[in-house]
Amino acid sequence: MTDSTIRWEQDADGVVVLTLDDPSSSANTMNDAYVRSMGETVERLEREKDSIRGVVLTSAKKTFFAGGNLDSLVQAGPDDRERVLTQVTEVKRQLRRLETLGKPVVAAINGAALGGGLEIALACHHRVVLDDPKLKLGFPEVTLGLLPGGGGIVRSVRLLGLTTALLELLLQGQQIRPEKALKLGLVHELAADRDELLAKARAWVLTNETAQQPYDVKGYKVPGGTPSTPSLAANLPAFPANLTKQLKGAHYPAPYAILSAAVESLQVDVDTAFVVEGRYFVDLVVGQISTNMIQAFWFDLNRVNGGASRPDVAQKFSATRVGVLGAGMMGAGIAHAFAKVGVDVVLKDVTVEAAANGKAHVAGLVGKQVSRGRMTQEKADAFLARVTPTADPADLAGCDVIVEAVFEDQALKHRVLREAEQHAAPDALLASNTSTLPITGLAEGVERRDDVVGMHFFSPVDKMPLVELIVGERTGDAALAKAYDVVRQLGKTPIVVRDSRGFFTSRVFGTLVLEGAALLAEGVAPMSIERAALQSGFPAGPLTLLDEVTLTLPLKISDEAAKAGSADDHPGLAVIRALVERGRTGKSAGRGFFDWEPEKRVWSGLAELYPPRDATADDAVPFTDAQERLLFVMAVESARCLEEQVLRSVEDANIGSIMGIGFPPLYGGVLQYVDQYPGGVAGFVARADELADRYGERFRPPAILLERAVPAGSLRAAVRA
Structure with missing residues (x-):
């Protein structure tokens, strides 16, 4: 067992401790070395089992086991089907041999057990886990477009029951804490520390001479029954219907594959069930969607969070006292984010009453945590004590970070930033939460322009994981590094973009909603526009999004751009103006494209303003064109941002588009969409030209795409080169 990834230690009682x-x-992963090592280990256990009392499986790493080898999985294509099937079959065969050894096998779970880690643990007869609230167990594969292929579906549905396994573990990729895992029956015991963990595992081995999995015992009945059980069979049709509703018709194959594998695996014996699970797994692995999602949520996200866009400034920064200017919903949300990670916050507004209202919003968010049992009242009181509402700028003394979150008015922002600069720490970071106003212009209001950076949070701050950092003409590397560190301190993901009107996210988001309005003017029915977006994977339709951000916002942005000499003649603007002129300004007013009270309904007047065309008419917009127009208009504009160096990397574009503006995750992000389009960049360019010829020059691909339009070309590879 030279160079093994599994250490073997056997004590005088015959208990073998296998340490991953x-x-x-x-971290431990299911790479080739693990497969080889586990194969050798199982063979030795079988050879020497007469001298073995039992087995304890644990880990020397901070995590128990990190899961599958994503470096290998992301590269798998249709031609790799047999290779992937052979690999996953071998992994399952080894774990099956372990659980049928005839000796008690215990998992001593000392750290996170996600994906493959939990699959290894479920192949053990008994599971003890550290009672650490930071430790998580679960099957997150669905969030990467995959399913648990190492036996996770087969074992979890047999141990927990079909409904519990699907709803609590498999379909949404939940990551649960030890206490809940114990309640579900996923683990059997909790341990206070590592010594107790190993002691409890060893004790269970010594009190059980033999062991079998429950489902290997003759007469075992799966909790809740099998698909042939009448009560369960009656409810099965609801599962695919609910999935379709939850996914809003978007093409995510993994949840459906999980459901199919789970149901089918309960209708056959265990070993055949593993075969069923393996085939579904391979179908997903060699498909494009899993490649996209692994690339985005593992490789791109790790690169962004790992500091790829952070300037090479050695000293890491950590905020200790933050001043938030403006106590509206956004400012209060930012204050909540800082207080949550233990930072003292001065929440300033023009009056103490306004600032107190902002703190009340923070209190409401904290109160929800208390009511749900996720926070004690004592911790909630300490949380709120970190937020000080004020109207006195002198209270900003000692603040090492200032975040301005007042109305989108440059003169007002100049005034509050200048005032804060005079009272805060002399080297305080001066950040603006503006979503559209150029940072270079805002920096003109202060003396220390090198310390000014855009720090664009997304609403609601407590739920949105992204922050867009905007670099002005004078922003220094030290300030940008500070801002990056602050965002990571908040547990959020920072993307870095260059200063321009609308930056990246607001600029590209604007193309989506305006395209939705343009489709309406071309005779596409409102709900067809919404369905085109939802079935493409967007979280909401463009008309709904316009109503939610208010229809006056894109008009204001357009007017400001016109003043700056950048006129926008997008056909969607005329549609929005027509509604605003009729007093229909969006959800906050109760009426926009939709009437929002007493419930959301398409405004009947839209059909008179923009009569829907017969779908069979020669000039009707095909549904597939409507879908691709929403996707392409964002991708083309993002390519322009890359060409103009507003974007610094493909990774920032992909993560920013998914986490900030709702680009469909199944495509892996807005620029991954270009690379993965049939034919690569060349295929995308050809289709973009078709859309431009029929629907307008906004779809015309920019030079950066034309230069890379080679057969199966890759925008990502070319940009890195």
Whole structure:
């Protein structure tokens, strides 16, 4: 067992402790070395089982086991089907041999057990886990377009029951804490520390001479029954219907594959069930959607959070006292974010009453946590004590970070930033939460322009994981590094973009909603526009989004751009103006494209203003064109941002588009959409030209795409080169 990733230690009582410890990595994964090592280990256990009392499986890493080898999985294509099937079959075969050894096998789970880690643990007869609230267990594969392919579906549905396994573990990729895992029956015991963890595991081995999995015992009945059980069979049709409703018709194959594998695996014996699960797994692995999602949510996200866009400034920064200017919903949300990570916050507004209202919003968010049992009242009181409402700028003394979150008015922002600069720490970071106003212009209002940076949070702040950092003409590397560190301190993801009107996210989001309005003017029915977006994977339709942000906002942005000499003649603007002129300004007013009271309904007057065309008419917009127009208009504009160096990297574009403006995750982000389009960049360019010829020059691909339009070309590879 030379160079094994599994250490073997056997004590005088015959208890073998197997310690997962890959010497080549900081985490254990299902790489080739693990497969080889587990194969050798199982063979030795079988050879020497007469001298073995039982087995304890644990880990030397901070995590128990990190899961599958994503480096390999992301590269798998249709031609790799047999290779992937052979690999996953071998992984399952080894774990099956372990659980049928005839000796008690216990998992001593000392750290996170997600994906493959939980699959290894479920192949053990007994599971003890550290009672650490930071430790998580679960099957997050669905969030990467995959399913648990190492036996996770087969074992979890048999141990927990079909409904519980699907709803609590598999379909949404929940990551649960030890206490809940114990309640579900996923684990059997909790341990206070590592010594107790190993002691409890060893004790269970010594009190059980033999062991079988429950589902290997003759007469075992799966909790809740199998698909042939009348009560369960009656409810099965609701599962795919609910899935379709939750996914809003978007093409995410993984949840459906999980459901199919779970149901089908309960209708056959265990070993056949593993075969069923494996086939569904391979179908997903070699498909494009899993490649897209692994690339985005593992490789791109890790690169962004790992500091790829952070300037090379050695000293890491940590905020200790933050001043938030403006106590509206956004300012209060930002104050909540800082207080949540233990930072003292001065929440300033023009009056103490206004600032107190902002703190009340924070209190409401904290109160929800208390009511749901996620926070004690004592911790909630300490949380709120960190937020000080004020109207006195002198209270900003000692603040090492200032975040301005007042109305989108440059003169007002100049005034509050200048005032804060005079009272805060002499080297305080001066950040603006503006979503559209150029940072270079805002920096003109203060003396220390090198310390000014855009820090664009997304609403609601407590739920949105992204922050867009905007670099002005004078923003220094030290300020940008500080801002990056602050965002990571908040546990959020920072993307870095160059200063321009609308930056990246607001600029590209605007193309989506305006295209929705343009489709309406071309005779596409309102709900067809919404369905085109939802079935493409967007979280909401463009007309709904316009109503939610208010229809006056894109008009204001357009008017400001016109003043700056950048006129926009997008056909969607005329539609929005027509509604605003009729007093229909959006959801906040109760009426826009939709009437929002007493419930959301399409405004009947839209059909008179913009009569829907017969779908069979020669000039009707095909549904597929409507879908691609929403996707392409964002991708083309993002390519322009890359060409203009507003965007610094493909990774920032992909993560920013998914986490900030709702680009469909199934495509892996807005620029991954270009690369993965059939034919690569060349295929995308050809289709973009078709859309431009029929619907307008806004779809015309920019030079950066034309230069890379080679057969199966990759925008990502070209940009990195």
